[in-house]
Every structure is written in structure tokens, then in C-alpha cells.
Amino acid sequence: MVLAQDCLSELRDLLGPLGCKEGADLPSRNRTDWSFLPPASPLAVLRPATTGEVVHIMRHCHANQITVTPQGGLTGLCGGARPTDGGVALSLERLTGIEDLDPVGMTMTVRAGTPLETVQKAAAEVGLFFPLDLGARGSCTIGGNLSTNAGGNRVIRYGMTRDLVLGIEAVLADGTLLPMLNRMIKNNAGYDLKQLFLGSEGTLGVITRVVLRLYPQPGCTSAALCIVPDYETVLSVLGAARKRLGPLLSAFEVMWADYWHQATDRAGIRAPVAMGKGSHAILIEMQGLDSEIDGTRFDSLLEHLLEEGLVLNGAVAQSLSDITAFWATRDAAAEFANPAVIGPHISFDVGLPVARMDEFARQAKAELLDQLGCHSVFYGHVGDGNLHVVAWKPDADPQPLDAASGIVYRIVGEMDGTVSAEHGIGTLKKPYLPLSRSPSEIALMRQVKQALDPQGLLNPTKIFD
Amino acid sequence: MVLAQDCLSELRDLLGPLGCKEGADLPSRNRTDWSFLPPASPLAVLRPATTGEVVHIMRHCHANQITVTPQGGLTGLCGGARPTDGGVALSLERLTGIEDLDPVGMTMTVRAGTPLETVQKAAAEVGLFFPLDLGARGSCTIGGNLSTNAGGNRVIRYGMTRDLVLGIEAVLADGTLLPMLNRMIKNNAGYDLKQLFLGSEGTLGVITRVVLRLYPQPGCTSAALCIVPDYETVLSVLGAARKRLGPLLSAFEVMWADYWHQATDRAGIRAPVAMGKGSHAILIEMQGLDSEIDGTRFDSLLEHLLEEGLVLNGAVAQSLSDITAFWATRDAAAEFANPAVIGPHISFDVGLPVARMDEFARQAKAELLDQLGCHSVFYGHVGDGNLHVVAWKPDADPQPLDAASGIVYRIVGEMDGTVSAEHGIGTLKKPYLPLSRSPSEIALMRQVKQALDPQGLLNPTKIFD
CATH class of the missing domain: 3.30.70.2740 (Alpha-Beta Plaits)
Incomplete structure (x- = not known):
């Protein structure tokens, strides 16, 4: 076996200085992710600009037994994108751009390194909506979202990332290209292989392009904050919201009183409503189609909650800034690291x-x-x-x-x-996987990994050993 | 190797006469499915009544190299459930019943052999809704629906069967039990292994139990039939329906004029509206929550279509029997086999x-x-x-x-x-799979099959060779 360091020369020539960063040029941000794990020492950060380059890289690393850790926006919290010492990081950050937007089929074909926010904006520009949304929207990439099956704020209505994907293009550990850019909602022609690559944290293949499903843009948004006396009532309110808002219910966020006090008393977020003797605050959001028709619907839900005596105290958003203020209570957790609030936690x-x-x-x-x-x-x-x-x-x-x-x-x-x-397993949660998955399931995960990547070159040490 | 026929004696003892049907007792219906393929000659039809019996059967067949074809309601159209000569059919028809219905979590845990219609009714009894629906609802089983990733009438709103499944219990070719009865919408703890078994037509494992996702029961239904002048207008109407009905749009069925004439002139289905010089008839259905609020919404869509001059002629359902009459035009295809209509086709x-x-x-x-x-x-x-x-x-x-x-x-x-x-590949469509899937995809399907069933015992000859 040739020394791995020497093996990079071919890739260096192929990718050029922009595509292969080593030594002092190796960006420190690519050494770890948002997991707070210590920086690793990869041989190089490879930054292909085309699918063809990804194929070439994977073939080369396969032939030379170099381990490869795919990287998107590096916003993961469990260490899934942290490279391994002596392997290479394969950053998709240069494989960006929207290739196709089909307003009739309501699909968008996007390169994997495109930031989520770019996808959201491109959909909005043609009056459509890509519903995946999370705090890291400006930094995370669509490829990373798929690899981790990202969740976020609107899962109750639109599902996880898995539910928003129609097709993908992926490259296997040995460089095999899988052109699975399906654009149809219904396709039962053989195994749905794309599922293997969604949520498997880059351990089975490198996602290079994706076909996303788009939705009509919501016409209006309503929101309310309700204080309730106990968890039983939380469940009653959830049942009523589901029944009366149906698929328009876009968020049902619950804050326990202990959280509420940290958010409002300590983090200084203005409380739009007083907790008093309540046990939980509920943020109900509806994305409607027509403010007049659906406004009536939302009001009728709130009247019902009051009539049934389910709510101790409540506030209804009268404006977009009210909605923002309601969500600020839910997003206050981002302030908890401040030593004046909670500090290390x-x-x-x-x-x-x-x-x-x-x-x-x-x-x-x-x-x-x-x-x-x-x-x-x-x-x-x-x-x-x-x-x-x-x-x-x-x-x-x-x-x-x-x-x-x-x-x-x-x-x-x-x-x-x-x-x-929603955060995945990465390396941080690996010890705890057996608490959620049986030995036979973990054994089957290993069999699948063995079938697709028998040499264990793709994102080693992640999810399971 | 022992002769396969002799190998059944242990299973015969385990399963009893109800659970093991051979020779003259072998039901003719289990010899093929609705594909019109000729009857096969399996060694036996095994009819386990518990998951434990399925595990035992698979272990036994694995040890004795007997091929196994899982069977649900046998309503498949592509030959996926037709057994092989000399193998056994594994019918789940006795593994029936609803084990758990959680109205708070909106989940139902069901044994695989339960008919779809039984699941629908059980959900309705507690005011909930299981949205999968197809013509064979009384005969098909939920296990078969999952194995084929069934589609049906409401995919535009609720997705395919895959989207309605939270967890499964499955048995591998070697008898390994996978207890993956997840009940949560969000679960990113390792590979989502259940996806392997959904839509793979029983070639990778036997599904024995499933956790289904339930929805609120619709509060009202509206429907209209619209005649349009060309396909461009079909797409304009689709865009308007999506925008104005959003996720309440539950069906958008289009009948080309050639179909319409067969359905109404030849099959004798009453035409609720005249095609005239139109090119297509569109059946638009909305499942709403509240007849007053959503009725307004549906009317406003229809007014918009008329104002924009998109519709040549139209009819709006005033009653449930109107809705049934509208759907009868769409369901007329079931009459085409009648020699007075089309006959063999x-x-x-x-x-x-x-x-x-x-x-x-x-x-x-x-x-x-x-x-x-x-x-x-x-x-x-x-x-x-x-x-x-x-x-x-x-x-x-x-x-x-x-x-x-x-x-x-x-x-x-x-x-x-x-x-x-939506019908799958089975044996009938096998020659055409390469027209929709690339050689690298089919090679990967083989690798996955090899990893999970290296001896090729589960539903052999299906999907690919």
C-alpha cells in the first residue's frame, strides 16, 4: 500500500488549489462541526465542483484505501461531519446551484452544497414554498439536510426532510454513480434506493444532487400563545387543533413552565402572556391559504378552547411582529449559553x-x-x-x-x-444507540454498511462501530 | 440436502392443519394473484397465526433451502405474490387484528394480515382517519399494502403508503426478528431500516406487524367535474386548485376525452356534464374540515376558474350521491373488460x-x-x-x-x-425495469438483496433476476 499522503497527488492535480486544501491551507472550520468535539487532523479537505470530480475522488480513495468524511454546512450537533485523522474531508461547498425549477411539477433540482436558505428563496421567487426550516438555514446545506434527515419547525405539517425528497444523485464508496433524479411522487419501479442515503449521515454514499418537492406558498399565518393548567389539557388542545386546523396546523410547540421562566425571567424575552399558575405554554401556528377564510377558522378554534375552559390565559397574534415575538419565547434556548442566563449546559x-x-x-x-x-x-x-x-x-x-x-x-x-x-447519532450519541434500537437492528445496519461500503471508507466511526 | 417435501413435517406439526395446507387442501386462490398469470404449484401454503410462527417458518425454510413467497390479499396486478413451483407460499391471512389504537399519538398497531377496510373502519370508530384507499380495500391486506407501497386515490394529499407508516416488525430470510415498532414521527436514531421493506414486494423480509399514522377525520367533502379545452388548461386548473385548496386538495383526476367517451357512451355511466368540444374532464375533490368555512373556499376556486375562462362546462356536487356519480366516471375502467364495452384489453x-x-x-x-x-x-x-x-x-x-x-x-x-x-414490478414488469432504472441502480438492488437474503430464498424471481 502506498502512503496515503502521496496518494493525494493525483487528486491535487485534478482538483487544483481551490479543490484541494492541505497543510497550512486546510481551513480550520472543516476540522470539526458544531458538536464541540475537538478539531481533527485530516490529510486534506477536498472540494469538488462537479459530480464527476466526486466520482473521481471516491474511485481514487477507494483504490488507495483513504477514508472519506462528507461535509455540508458543518452545522450538525453530534459530530457526524467531523473528519477522521489521516482521512480526507469531502466538502460539497463548491457543488452549489439550482439546476432546474419546474413550477408545474413543483420540483427543484439542486446541487448538494446549496445552502437551505438559497433553496427557500428560489422557491419563493416563483411563488412556491420549500417547507424545511431550521435555525441554521443560512449555513446548512441541502445535502447535509438530506444526509441527516433534518426535522425543524414544520414537521407536523410537512414531515421530515425524507418526505420532501423525490430523487437524488449519489456516489457510492467505490465511485459508482447512482443517477436517481426521479421527479415523480409515485414511482414503484423496484427498490426505493434513495431511502438508504437519507438519514444515514454520509456513511453509505455521497449525495451530490437532489430533486426536492415544492408546495404552494402559504397565503397567511395565524398564531396564538395559550397557557394551560396541566399536560392533560395540552393533549386536549392538541386534539382540538388537529381536528379544527387539519393539515393547516403548522406548529404546535410546548414550553414547560420551568423553561418559560428561564426564557422570560432570565433570558429577558418579553412574555406575551403571563404563565401565572399554568403548567405549560403552547404556541399554535396555522399556515392558511386565505386570511379571511382561514382567519375565521383560527378564531373558531380559539373560541372553542375558551368555551371549553381549556386555556387559563392566552394571546393571539395581531401582526407579523406578534408572531415573531411569540416565536422568540420558543427560540430563547439559543440564549441559554449566556452565563447571565444558564451558562454551560x-x-x-x-x-x-x-x-x-x-x-x-x-x-x-x-x-x-x-x-x-x-x-x-x-x-x-x-x-x-x-x-x-x-x-x-x-x-x-x-x-x-x-x-x-x-x-x-x-x-x-x-x-x-x-x-x-432529529439530530442524528454521529459519534456523540453512539453509546446510546442500543437504548433505541435492538441488537438485530444494529446488526442489520452493519450488514447494509458492509454491502455498500465493504472497506468501511465512508465516514468511518459514525452511528455504530 | 433433504428433499423439501419431507422438510415440511416439522412445520406441519408446528402449524397444525389450519396453518399448513398441502395437496388437495391447498387453496387454489393462493396459487396466483390478480395478475392473470397461470396458477403455480407450491409445496404448501403456510398460514402462521403469530409472529413467532413466522420466525419459526423462516428459520426452518432457511435451514432447508426452501423458497418462500409472502402473500397478503393476493390483489396485486404484477405477479408479486404468485408463489414458485416447489417453494412455499407464506400467507399472512391468519395474522390479523388491531393490537393498539392510540388516539393521542394518532397511531394504530396492526397485524399484517388485517384487511385495509378493517383498518379504515377501526380508525373511523374513534373519529380518526386512515387515508390509504383503493378499490381492493375489502380484500387487500395492510401487509400487502406496505410491501407494495400502495398508492390509491388520495396520494396527492396524504402520500403513498410509505408516508403513512411509522414502524414495522419484520422477519428476515434467516428468521431474524426486527422489532421496529416505532410510534414517533421523528426518529433519527440510526438507519431507517423499515424503508428497506416498504415497496420491496416481499423480497427482503416478511412484514408481520405495522404501526400506522392516523389523521383527523375530514369534516366535509366537496367535488366538481370540469371540462377544459386543452392540457395547458388542465395544468392551469391544477395550479389554481393547489394554490386555493392547499393541503385540502384530496384528488385531481383527469380523464382524456377518449376515455370519457368509453366511460359514458360505451360503459353507460351517466355523464354528469357534457364533454362537447372539450379535451379533458377533471374531477377535483377537496376534503375540508368545516363545511361552511371550506365550502366558501371551494366555491371561490370554482368562481375563479369561471372568471378566468378556464372551464368550458362544469358541475358541482350538491350531495354525497353527486360525489359518488362523479367518481363513477373515474371508476368506469372496471367495466372495460365487459365485451359490450371494450372486452379484452x-x-x-x-x-x-x-x-x-x-x-x-x-x-x-x-x-x-x-x-x-x-x-x-x-x-x-x-x-x-x-x-x-x-x-x-x-x-x-x-x-x-x-x-x-x-x-x-x-x-x-x-x-x-x-x-x-403504483403497481410494482413483480414478474410481469421485470423486463421493463431497465427503462426506468440505470444499470448501477439495479446492481445496487442486487447488492442489497444479497446482503439481506444471500441464499435468495425470499420471493425469488421477483423485481429483478
């Missing part, structure tokens, strides 16, 4: 059957406090069964990450939940 | 980019007539890109199936369509 992204989320929150809160002296607050996309937990031990450095994870993920496993609702 | 289920469907219809019609003397009519779920073609050569026996298939599928391939939108 541990974040969790778990999923649970909706009926058990409050039971989970109570038990996790008690155990974190009793066993570790950790405080904790809870909030999440309750309509989707997705709960976020923020836990912290005052003045502890480092924070008790492993011990807190042990508690939270153990309870998740006991309640048939998932240790990762 | 060839049916196709293809998918095309929406913008090219009419171009496809013109070209296919001309080539079928010029080259084969075949007449043809066209209709389909245009909102989903799914077109059905009925072709026939008067007085020909047999009908020119291979020649007509060659023409239709060649044009489909040239227009980047799919040779199977």
Missing part, C-alpha cells in the same frame, strides 16, 4: 410517544436533580413527539455530560422513545 | 413528469394505432404524475401485450417516467 433532543412526554419530563427532572444536582427545563415540538431537554449543574466545569446522558437516555429507552429525534 | 400504470403527460398520451396513442392497430384511452391521477393507459386491438386473441408494452414503456423511458407508478 447539556442539551438533549429525544423523542417520545406524545402521551408520555410529561411523565418523562417529571421523571428525568427528578433524577437529574436527585442524582446529579442538575437543574433541567423542557420544551419541544409536542405535535411531533420531539422533546428538548436543557440540563445544567450550577458552577460545574465540565458539566456532567455522561452521567446526565445516562439518566436521560435510560428513561427514554424505558418509555420506547428515541435517543435522537 | 391491456392496462398500464405508468408515471410521468406532470408537464409531459399529454405529450406522452398523444405519442403512445399514435404509435399503438400505427404500429399495432391498437386503440387506446388515457386517464389518471394527474396531480401525482400517475397515468393509466387502456389499449386494445379489436378482435385480437391474445391481445398484443408484449408489443404494446414495448411501445408504451419505451416512450415512458424516453420521457424520464416510470414503468410502474
Whole structure:
């Protein structure tokens, strides 16, 4: 076997100085992602500008047994895009641009390195809508969104990223090109192979181009913040919102009182409504088509909630700035790292059957406090069964990450939940995967990996060992 | 190797006379499906009543190299559930029943052999809705629906079967049990392995239980039939319906004038509206939440279509019986086999980019007539890109199936369509798979099959060789 370092010379010639960054030129941002894992030392960062270059890179690395970690916008939180020492990082950041936008078929064909926000804007320019949305929209790429099956704010209405993809082009570990740029909603001609590459965190192939499904642009948005007395009432309000708003319900976010107090008292976000003796604040959002027709619908839901005595206190948005203010309470978690609010803390992204989320929150809160002296607050996309937990031990450095994870993920496993609702497994959550997946499932994941990448060259050490 | 016939004795003892049917007791219906392929001669029909029995059967057949063809309701049209001579048929018809219905999480856990109609009714009884619907609802089973990723009438709103599944329990070719009964919408803990078993026609595993996603029951239904002058106008009406009905649009069915004349003049279905000089009839259906609010919305769409001069002639349903009458024009294809209408004919289920469907219809019609003397009519779920073609050569026996298939599928391939939108590949469409999928994709399907079923025991000869 030739030394890997020497093996790069062919790629260096192919890709040129813009496409192959090494040594002092290797950008530090490509050494890790937003997981706070320490920087790695890859041999090089390869930045192909065409699918053909990706094929060439993969063939070359396959022949020379060089490991490859695909990278998008590097905004992942679990270390999935952190390269390995001695391997190469394959950044798709130069493979950008919108190739086709079909307003009749409502599809968009996009290169993998295109930022999510660019996709959103291109759809909006022709009066259409690409519904995937998350905080990192300006930095994350569509290829990364697919590889991690990103969730975000509107899953209750439009589903996960997987549901928004019609076709992909991907390159396998040995350089085989898969041209699967299907543009149809219905296609049952053989195995739906694209599913293998969605959510597998770059371990089975490199996604180079994608065909996305577009939707009509919403005509209007309504929102309300409701304070309720207990979790039973949260579920009643959810049932009413689903029944009365149907598929127009675009968000159902719940903030437990402990979270609300951190967000409004400590982080200084203005509380649009007082929690009082309430247990939870609910942010209900509807994306309608026509403000007159759907405004009536939203008002009728709120009247129903009041008549039934489900809501202790509430506020209805009268303007776009009200809607922004409502969402600010939900987005306040971004401020928690500020030492004046919480400071160093541990974040969790778990999923649970909706009926058990409050039971989970109570038990996790008690155990974190009793066993570790950790405080904790809870909030999440309750309509989707997705709960976020923020836990912290005052003045502890480092924070008790492993011990807190042990508690939270153990309870998740006991309640048939998932240790990762939307962030993926990467390297950080690898130890906890067996709490959500059986030994036979993990064995099958290994078989699939072995079939597609027998040499283990693509994004090694991720998801499972 | 022991003779396969002798190998069944252990299974015979395990399953009892109800669970193992052989010789004269072997039900003739299990020898083929609705594909009209000739009856096969399997060794036995095995009818397990528990998942444990399925595991036992698969372990046993694996050890004894007996091929296994899973069977649901046997309503498939492509031969996917037709057993092989000398293998066994594994019918899930006794593995029935609803195990759990969670109105809060909006999920239902069901055994694979449960008929689709039973699932629909159970959801309705608690005020919820399971949206998958197709003509064979009383006979087809939910396991078969998943294995074939069934489509049906409401894909434009709710997606394919794949989109309605949260979790499955499956048994691999070697008897390994995969307990993946996830109940959450968001779960990114490792590979989403269930996708492997959805739409793979029983070639990768046997689905034994499923967790389905339920929806709120629609509160009202509106429908209209519109006659338009050309396909450009079909697309304009589709754009307007999508924009103004949004996710409430539940069907957008288009009947070409040639189809309409067969349905109304020959099959004797009452025409609720006259085609006149129109080119297409469009059936627009909206499932709303509230008849007053959404009725206004539907009326406003129709006013818009009239104001814009898009519609030559139209009818709006005033009652449920009107809606039934509108759908009768679309369902008239079931009468075409009647010799008084068309008689023997060839049916196709293809998918095309929406913008090219009419171009496809013109070209296919001309080539079928010029080259084969075949007449043809066209209709389909245009909102989903799914077109059905009925072709026939008067007085020909047999009908020119291979020649007509060659023409239709060649044009489909040239227009980047799919040779199977919803019916699957089975054995009948196997020769045409390469027109929709590249050699590298078919090679990868083989690799996946090899990884999960290296001995090729599960549903052999299906999809690809």
C-alpha cells in the first residue's frame, strides 16, 4: 500500500488549489462541526465542483484505501461531519446551484452544497414554498439536510426532510454513480434506493444532487400563545387543533413552565402572556391559504378552547411582529449559553410517544436533580413527539455530560422513545444507540454498511462501530 | 440436502392443519394473484397465526433451502405474490387484528394480515382517519399494502403508503426478528431500516406487524367535474386548485376525452356534464374540515376558474350521491373488460413528469394505432404524475401485450417516467425495469438483496433476476 499522503497527488492535480486544501491551507472550520468535539487532523479537505470530480475522488480513495468524511454546512450537533485523522474531508461547498425549477411539477433540482436558505428563496421567487426550516438555514446545506434527515419547525405539517425528497444523485464508496433524479411522487419501479442515503449521515454514499418537492406558498399565518393548567389539557388542545386546523396546523410547540421562566425571567424575552399558575405554554401556528377564510377558522378554534375552559390565559397574534415575538419565547434556548442566563449546559433532543412526554419530563427532572444536582427545563415540538431537554449543574466545569446522558437516555429507552429525534447519532450519541434500537437492528445496519461500503471508507466511526 | 417435501413435517406439526395446507387442501386462490398469470404449484401454503410462527417458518425454510413467497390479499396486478413451483407460499391471512389504537399519538398497531377496510373502519370508530384507499380495500391486506407501497386515490394529499407508516416488525430470510415498532414521527436514531421493506414486494423480509399514522377525520367533502379545452388548461386548473385548496386538495383526476367517451357512451355511466368540444374532464375533490368555512373556499376556486375562462362546462356536487356519480366516471375502467364495452384489453400504470403527460398520451396513442392497430384511452391521477393507459386491438386473441408494452414503456423511458407508478414490478414488469432504472441502480438492488437474503430464498424471481 502506498502512503496515503502521496496518494493525494493525483487528486491535487485534478482538483487544483481551490479543490484541494492541505497543510497550512486546510481551513480550520472543516476540522470539526458544531458538536464541540475537538478539531481533527485530516490529510486534506477536498472540494469538488462537479459530480464527476466526486466520482473521481471516491474511485481514487477507494483504490488507495483513504477514508472519506462528507461535509455540508458543518452545522450538525453530534459530530457526524467531523473528519477522521489521516482521512480526507469531502466538502460539497463548491457543488452549489439550482439546476432546474419546474413550477408545474413543483420540483427543484439542486446541487448538494446549496445552502437551505438559497433553496427557500428560489422557491419563493416563483411563488412556491420549500417547507424545511431550521435555525441554521443560512449555513446548512441541502445535502447535509438530506444526509441527516433534518426535522425543524414544520414537521407536523410537512414531515421530515425524507418526505420532501423525490430523487437524488449519489456516489457510492467505490465511485459508482447512482443517477436517481426521479421527479415523480409515485414511482414503484423496484427498490426505493434513495431511502438508504437519507438519514444515514454520509456513511453509505455521497449525495451530490437532489430533486426536492415544492408546495404552494402559504397565503397567511395565524398564531396564538395559550397557557394551560396541566399536560392533560395540552393533549386536549392538541386534539382540538388537529381536528379544527387539519393539515393547516403548522406548529404546535410546548414550553414547560420551568423553561418559560428561564426564557422570560432570565433570558429577558418579553412574555406575551403571563404563565401565572399554568403548567405549560403552547404556541399554535396555522399556515392558511386565505386570511379571511382561514382567519375565521383560527378564531373558531380559539373560541372553542375558551368555551371549553381549556386555556387559563392566552394571546393571539395581531401582526407579523406578534408572531415573531411569540416565536422568540420558543427560540430563547439559543440564549441559554449566556452565563447571565444558564451558562454551560447539556442539551438533549429525544423523542417520545406524545402521551408520555410529561411523565418523562417529571421523571428525568427528578433524577437529574436527585442524582446529579442538575437543574433541567423542557420544551419541544409536542405535535411531533420531539422533546428538548436543557440540563445544567450550577458552577460545574465540565458539566456532567455522561452521567446526565445516562439518566436521560435510560428513561427514554424505558418509555420506547428515541435517543435522537432529529439530530442524528454521529459519534456523540453512539453509546446510546442500543437504548433505541435492538441488537438485530444494529446488526442489520452493519450488514447494509458492509454491502455498500465493504472497506468501511465512508465516514468511518459514525452511528455504530 | 433433504428433499423439501419431507422438510415440511416439522412445520406441519408446528402449524397444525389450519396453518399448513398441502395437496388437495391447498387453496387454489393462493396459487396466483390478480395478475392473470397461470396458477403455480407450491409445496404448501403456510398460514402462521403469530409472529413467532413466522420466525419459526423462516428459520426452518432457511435451514432447508426452501423458497418462500409472502402473500397478503393476493390483489396485486404484477405477479408479486404468485408463489414458485416447489417453494412455499407464506400467507399472512391468519395474522390479523388491531393490537393498539392510540388516539393521542394518532397511531394504530396492526397485524399484517388485517384487511385495509378493517383498518379504515377501526380508525373511523374513534373519529380518526386512515387515508390509504383503493378499490381492493375489502380484500387487500395492510401487509400487502406496505410491501407494495400502495398508492390509491388520495396520494396527492396524504402520500403513498410509505408516508403513512411509522414502524414495522419484520422477519428476515434467516428468521431474524426486527422489532421496529416505532410510534414517533421523528426518529433519527440510526438507519431507517423499515424503508428497506416498504415497496420491496416481499423480497427482503416478511412484514408481520405495522404501526400506522392516523389523521383527523375530514369534516366535509366537496367535488366538481370540469371540462377544459386543452392540457395547458388542465395544468392551469391544477395550479389554481393547489394554490386555493392547499393541503385540502384530496384528488385531481383527469380523464382524456377518449376515455370519457368509453366511460359514458360505451360503459353507460351517466355523464354528469357534457364533454362537447372539450379535451379533458377533471374531477377535483377537496376534503375540508368545516363545511361552511371550506365550502366558501371551494366555491371561490370554482368562481375563479369561471372568471378566468378556464372551464368550458362544469358541475358541482350538491350531495354525497353527486360525489359518488362523479367518481363513477373515474371508476368506469372496471367495466372495460365487459365485451359490450371494450372486452379484452391491456392496462398500464405508468408515471410521468406532470408537464409531459399529454405529450406522452398523444405519442403512445399514435404509435399503438400505427404500429399495432391498437386503440387506446388515457386517464389518471394527474396531480401525482400517475397515468393509466387502456389499449386494445379489436378482435385480437391474445391481445398484443408484449408489443404494446414495448411501445408504451419505451416512450415512458424516453420521457424520464416510470414503468410502474403504483403497481410494482413483480414478474410481469421485470423486463421493463431497465427503462426506468440505470444499470448501477439495479446492481445496487442486487447488492442489497444479497446482503439481506444471500441464499435468495425470499420471493425469488421477483423485481429483478
